[in-house]
Amino acid sequence: MNYSFNIQLTKSPKPKPNPDTLKFGRAFTDHMFVMEYTEEKGWHDGCVVPYGPIELEPSSSVLHYAQQMFEGMKAYRTSDGRFLLFRPYKNAQRVNLTNERMCIPEMDEDLFVASVKALVEVEKDWIPAKPGTSLYIRPFIFANETFIGVTPATRFKYIVICSPVGPYYDTPGGGLLAASIYVEEEYVRAAQGGTGFAKVGGNYAGAMKAQTKAKEHGCEQVLWLDAAEHSYVEEIGTSNAFFVIGDEVITAPLLGTILPGVTRASVIELLQKWNFKVSERRLRIEEVVKASEDGTLKEIFSTGTAAVISPVAKLMVKNNFITIGDGGVGALSQRLYDTLYGIQTGAVKDDMGWTIEF
DSSP: OOOOOEEOOOSSOOOOOOGGGOOTTOOOOSEEEEEEEETTTEEEEEEEEEOOOOOOOTTBHHHHHOOEEEOOEEEEEOTTSOEEEEOHHHHHHHHHHHHHHTTOOOOOHHHHHHHHHHHHHHTGGGSOOSTTOEEEEEEEEEEOOBOOSSSOOSEEEEEEEEEEEOOSSOOGGGOOOOEEEEEESSOOSOOTTSSTTSOOHHHHHTTHHHHHHHHHTTOSEEEEEOTTTSOBEEEETTEEEEEEETTEEEEOOOSSSSOOOHHHHHHHHHHHHTTOEEEEOOOBHHHHHHHHHHTOEEEEEEEETTTEEEEEEEEEETTEEEEOTTSSOOHHHHHHHHHHHHHHHTSSOOTTOOEEEO
């Protein structure tokens, strides 16, 4: 289905940030996409407007009961001047997965992708060209009905904003960072039947305490364990986790407690194409420690939109560090990053059919 939107261009464009000093999520483009939902009209009146403040009444439902969701995706500028989106329909599918859990109305996948395209078309000049940079796209929905009561709202606002970004991790030369990860055994991110698979703000707010704790122990991120037994590995920070043990690449299964990452799915598909043994199965932290002791633990890495691939150098388990491999970037992590980022930026031929030119 084709969609058309009203475009209102700003009369006061902002200067573009220096691509050499871009930080993640600090600068924002000139425009945003806005659309409303009511029971009577459904999703309607989509438009691109100048970026600016949102007006909310103090009684808006989202402020009291957190009925909201968000997504994350990127647009890239290729070396030959083209512009690419990476698997936007996978994000559209995840939007509706989250919406269903949060009692937010479903959005047609074509409408979602069209809204993103409409905004990035207007903001093409904001997509940086320097290697390692991209345009981060943040769609989000929140309940703006004015009432106080624990019941699903009937009015919502959908907004998409964009931010030109550099590498997620500030590393010398823009390369991959092999991080130290703290295994969290006190706090939990998600439980069966909860919202762990949904992309909602509450998941991230509730994780901040453990993240602070990890930094106090000299680690960049948290490895979450399951809520029931505090034994099975789940996610690393806000990213999906992969463990290379022997000839097997293992990642947690989609059982409702981890995010169904777009990058996660892409990594699994690439590994299968390359004839790696990939297992989506439950893995105890004790098995990881044992594999480290007997020398079969080769690599650990996490996957996500922001950093693509994040190798792990060390795990802190019960206040003791375990070094992964030689403590650097593993060969498989590097290969996956080079391939994925290459496809995203047009440097590697997309024989998977993942990118959409706009």
